[in-house]
Amino acid sequence: AQRVTQPEKLLSVFKGAPVELKCNYSYSGSPELFWYVQYSRQRLQLLLRHISRESIKGFTADLNKGETSFHLKKPFAQEEDSAMYYCALRVSNAGGTSYGKLTFGQGTILTVHP
Amino acid sequence: SAVISQKPSRDICQRGTSLTIQCQVDSQVTMMFWYRQQPGQSLTLIATANQGSEATYESGFVIDKFPISRPNLTFSTLTVSNMSPEDSSIYLCSVGAKFTYNEQFFGPGTRLTVL
Numbered sequence: 001a002q003r004v005t006q007p008e009k010l011l012s013v014f015k016g017a018p019v020e021l022k023c024n025y026s027y028s029g030s031p032e033l034f035w036y037v038q039y040s041r042q043r044l045q046l047l048l049r050h051i052s053r054e055s056i057k058g059f060t061a062d063l064n065k066g067e068t069s070f071h072l073k074k075p076f077a078q079e080e081d082s083a084m085y086y087c088a089l090r091v092s093n094a095g096g097t098s099y100g101k102l103t104f105g106q107g108t109i110l111t112v113h114p
Numbered sequence: 115s116a117v118i119s120q121k122p123s124r125d126i127c128q129r130g131t132s133l134t135i136q137c138q139v140d141s142q143v144t145m146m147f148w149y150r151q152q153p154g155q156s157l158t159l160i161a162t163a164n165q166g167s168e169a170t171y172e173s174g175f176v177i178d179k180f181p182i183s184r185p186n187l188t189f190s191t192l193t194v195s196n197m198s199p200e201d202s203s204i205y206l207c208s209v210g211a212k213f214t215y216n217e218q219f220f221g222p223g224t225r226l227t228v229l
Contacts, residue, residue: 034218043220043221043222043223044157044206044220045220046217046218049217086156086157090218101147101159101162102147102157102159102208102218103159104156104157104158105156106155106156107156
């Protein structure tokens, strides 16, 4: 069975400092990996997906298959980045399509201090 | 994108009672999912709801406790039956991605407190 591990439950940084939220996964096949974010009083929303290889709100995440990691990084944290971040893995079914059965990590609460 | 609404947004219930949570989507979707987020914990998938067929439950969740209906392609309900304080959680509805790597959308959640 697949598993997602986020080792840090809480992460605090100061504004302007770099931030890295760690995510490791275990899955024998080729997973889809995502970062979801939940700001205070808002619903869960997608931040990044590994296939896009894009930067969203200054965040990037690179899939490292050798280390089975998908760490989320931002060079200069902002106060508005304070939120709960979830790493999630989605497994394709036998037919090669994905239906949204996500496995979530425990989440990391990021606090960016002024 | 899909816009998802849930009712109720929150409720406080007595143990032994049941609560039905509704999930409405603004577009037709094949697959809908129900997740649970217990206090201080991550999201756990309860079941997958397909229109026209029985829901598929994950390990640790049973139909008698969490019956699900999916009468059409835009609506689903989750009932939390015979509630106990351990059922106090946020329950989230989600719609499945149509294509690989597509975004999956979540509802705002229903915060349930069982006394």
